[in-house]
Amino acid sequence: MPNSKTNTLRRLILNTLIASTLAISIVPVLADNKAASTSPKQPKLVVVLVVDGLPQEQIQRYRDQFGQGGFRRLLDQGAWFSNAHQAHGITVTAVGHAAVLTGAYPYQHGIINNNWIDPTTLAAMYCTQDNAHTYIDEETKSDDGTSPANLRVSTLGDELRYASGNRSKVVTVSGKDRGAILLAGKTGTAYIFMKKSGNFASSSYYMQSHPQWQQAYHVGKPQDRFYGKTWTPLLADAAYAGDADDQIVAPQQADGANRFPYLYSSKSGKPDAEYYGKLFTGPYLDEMTLDFARAAVAGEQLGRNPAGVPDILGVSLSSHDYVNHSFGPESRMSHDHLQRLDRLLASFFDSLDKSVGLDNTLVVLTADHGFPNVPEFAQSRKFESQRLDSSKLMSALNQHLSDKFGAEKIAYKWSAPNVLLDYKLIEQKGLKREEVENSAARFLMSYNGVAQVYTRTQLETGAMPDSRIAKLMQRAWHRQISGDIVVVTKPYWQFGSGNRGTTHGSPYSYDSNVPLMIMGKSWIKPGAYGQYAEVMDIAPTLAHLLRVRPPSASEGRVLTETLP
Structure with a gap:
């Protein structure tokens, strides 16, 4: 029979073994709990910015002149891919915008161009045309863009709204209908600048009447505040010394209308469709688009969703495309417009910081396509260009x-x-x-x-x-x-034909290589990345961070190199 000292020793050894076993089993649990507690929270707001017609090379060429809060903020505080591409062969606005939040290529998402001919009916088809719907309180033509009927797949916003039981909000705004509609997907809400009235309006596909905040925004007719103003260079003359000669890229018109100072007016002597149409070429439409986006953030309480779920704001900035078409990316006008857009983005980021908090916001900036040089400018550099x-x-x-x-x-x-x-x-x-x-x-x-x-x-x-x-x-x-x-x-x-301006749409790198920047303090590792990336990678990367399934036809990859 063992004595009491022996029993005490046995109990001591047994308790020690049990304690050791418990300690070993508890360590992984504590580690898991620690990892869970330090994993980044979801962003409250995802802001997707698409600059229409912005080639990557312009970011690199003019970056030293950017201010502190716009493009430079994204370059310094975000992940920037220098070798990012719209990885399909027809690089135009509709196709590029469809790629951003579907993560899909045209052979699946069905947006093959801005316009195309239906092979069955031989009818002309516009990418966002849908005769079943009209703009709200605005004139609607038969080929106007009013819905995403031609988009055959889901977007990130569609998947987020599905996962949240439709509690997440997805709101988009653009000067172009296709810029807003193809970012909004099937279940978001798109607002478009109306060339006839200068209002931002939606269509009957999304709602039957506008919300109060939209109506309140237009009470003072903010679109008229630029009437009689001019667009003049922002920087000193020396800053534009390396730009192309104006006469090469855009031979002067008899009335001088395609030269600085660029006047915003109309023959009627008051704001009208002619004036609103002119706003597309220059900085003022972008300024209004960002102002309306601020109104949407406040009016829809984006980033402060009562349900505690993330929201998405999509903003397509249309004017750089019009400037580059008219003057080319090598021009003084394009150079200046990008500098002005940089300052507008800085102001927009500051307002987001005050309303939502940039620490709560994930920001993506890309472009729908790049741009080639004006053929006459390319010829002056000894390239065969016609x-x-x-x-x-x-x-x-x-x-x-x-x-x-x-x-x-x-x-x-x-x-x-x-x-x-x-x-x-x-x-x-x-x-x-x-x-x-x-x-x-x-x-x-x-x-x-x-x-x-x-x-x-x-x-x-x-x-x-x-x-x-x-x-x-x-x-x-x-x-x-x-x-x-x-x-x-x-x-x-x-x-094309003619003797001025330029266009895009080819598979060459000047048309496909676009900016891809992602900024979010809690989710993204800052740095300049030389790896190959595609705009199609944006949707699956955001889906990973938002913890929702990727869009239905997404073929992009998660940009894991940017994750902390």
Whole structure:
């Protein structure tokens, strides 16, 4: 029989073992609890800013002149990707905006251009056109953008509202209907600048009447405060020394209307549609867009949701696109506009800090597409750059096909950069579809200014060349609504005619390389990142941070390198 001393010793050893075991089992739990307690809270507000028509190179070229609170704040306090791209082949406003919060490519989301020809009905289709809906208390034309009916997939905002039981709010605002509508998705609310009245209005797709805060915003007609004002350079003349000669990028008009000082007025002598239309080219529409966004934050209590769930504010700033179209990204006007936008963003961030708190806010800034140089400026730098007249191209193509196959107008519609073939005519003539496609492609490949041509058969079967350009064009092509022959110009060439301004839409880096900046103190590790990234990565990254499922067709990646 063991004595009492032995029993005491046994109990001491047993208690020690139990205590050690408990300590070992408790350590991971404590570690897990500590990790949970230090994991970042969700942002109260996600602000998605899209600058229409902003090439990445302009951020780099002019960054030393930015103030402290706008682009520089994003560059210094956020994650900035220098090698970010709109990774599809048709780089235009609608396609780029659709990419931002869907994380999807056109072959899935269905927004293949700003406008296209419906292959079945041959009717012209505008990207956000929906004749079932009208603007609220505003004139509505048949091809105005009033709903996201043509968007075939969900957005981040749609997924957030689903996850929150529709308690999260998603509000977007833009000068362009497509800029607001394609960010809002199916369940958000879009507000658009009306060129006839100068108001920001929504459509019957979203609501039957405007909320009180929207009506209160317009009582004093804030859109009229710029009438009679001029847009003049913000900085000293020396700051613009490296910019292109005005006469090269935009030959002066007889009335001098395309030169500084740029006057905002109208022939009627009072604010009207002419005046409101002029506001798109210059800084004042962006100023109004950001002012209306502030009103939306206050009126909808964005970032202070009573349900305690995150909200999304989408702001598409339209004017840089108009300035670059008119004068080119190398111009003094574009340079100055970006500096003015920088100061407007600084003021907007300050107001967000006061109303919501930037520590509670996750900010993303990107662009829907970049911009090439004005062809005449590119020529002055010894690049082969010209405008390719699509009407002449179609005429020459049809003549070739008629000579070869004995049928008139086989190529019967142009919907840049697509050619639509008349397959019914091809069948009636007993011709082989693939033979006609290949003949058209061979002819177009020999046409001056054309770099690549892809046929429907290639695109449907995936029999594409192993190249970056082919991959981007494949992503941009939707088998149900795109054309039958896809044409890619040579670098620095562009579809169009005339002798001034520039346009975009190609798969080349000057059109695809755009800013991608994400700022949020609790969620994002600041720094300059050289890794390849896509605008399609924004939606899955935000979905990860908001703890919701990615949008339905998202193919982007989570930008894990930016996460603390």
